[in-house]
Amino acid sequence: MPPARPLSLVTGASAGIGAAFARDLAARGHDLVLTARRVERLEALAQELRDQHKASVTVLPADLADPAAVLQLCEALDARGLRVDWLINNAGYGVPGTFEAVDWPVHEAFIRVLMTAPAELVWRLLPGMRERGYGRIINVASLAGHVPGSVGHTLYAASKAYLIKFSQSLALENRHRGVNVCALCPGFTWSEFHDVTGTRQLMNNLPGFMWQSAEDVVREGHDAVERGDVVHVTGGVNRFIKALMKLLPDRFTLWLSAKESRRYRDLGEAS
Known part of the structure; x- marks a missing residue:
């Protein structure tokens, strides 16, 4: 049985899907631990959740690019006697450009x-x-983990495919121990993601029906993990795209991916 007030840790909680998860979970009676790099945003969100939902919210800023960050974060949880019931691995971003055009430390x-x-x-x-x-x-994860890799943002789809397979194995290993694991796979989501990567103007060329709100993504994700779904692609359009990609020949889907990449991505290729 879940505790009366589950404790949820949300990474990348300062904006977008992470902030939407924090708000959704607080509204459902969870206490929270919020982590991201932007302390001011975390503190503002934490106060909002305390005021609106009477949630106990702990802010633990961290830069997950630091090799020591996860250990330090977990030590901080232990020092406060905080036992995490829900883990939302949400932190992420994109790196525009072809693989060789980006410095290795960035990758x-x-x-x-x-x-x-x-x-x-x-x-x-x-x-x-x-x-x-x-x-x-x-x-x-992302719909990107289910479709062919694209030109530019070279590691993004690969990282999301990894999260999907990782989640599947975890789910099989832990389904009989009361632990549900779900890879949540949204498509295009209204957030700061494309502003940070500098591709907002390109993304504005996409039709509106391709987009979902972060709140809709979160609601689907919450329901999916509670049902025991191991992989959940959000939105009917995205589920159709996933199904279509499985039916089409690889050669065609790779051609299509290359074509669309040049329309909607800042490739940042070296001259």
Whole structure:
């Protein structure tokens, strides 16, 4: 049985899907631990959740690109006696440009934030969930993990495919210990993501029906992990795209991916 007030840790909680998860969980009676780099935004969100939902909210700023960040975060939880019941691995971003046009330290930080840190957080927090017989883990992946890789943002789809496979194995290993694991796979979502990567103007060329709100993504994700869904693609349009990509020949989908990449991505290619 879940505790009366589950404690949820949300990474990348300062904006977008992470902030929407924090608001949704607080409204459902959860207490929260919020982490991201932007302290001011975290503090403002924490106060909002305390005022509106009487939630107990702890702010623990962290840069998950730092190899020591996850251990320090978990030590801070232990020092406060906080036992995490829900883990929302949401922190992420994109790196525009072709692979060789971007310095390796930038790629290295990306891999640490989107792949290494989520895995380490699960590894450190999962034993407590298994011991208590209750836990929920949502790894925020993407529709990009189900479709062919694109030109530019080279590691993005790869990192999301990794999260999907990681979640599947975790779900199989823990389904009989009261721990549900779900890879949440949204498509285009209204957030700051494309502003940060400098592709907002390009993204504005996409038709409106391709987009979802962060709140809709979160509601679907919450329902999916509670149902025990291991992988959940949000939105009917995105589910159709996933199904279509599985039916079409690889050669055609790769051609289509290359064509669309040049329409909607800032490739940042070296001259």
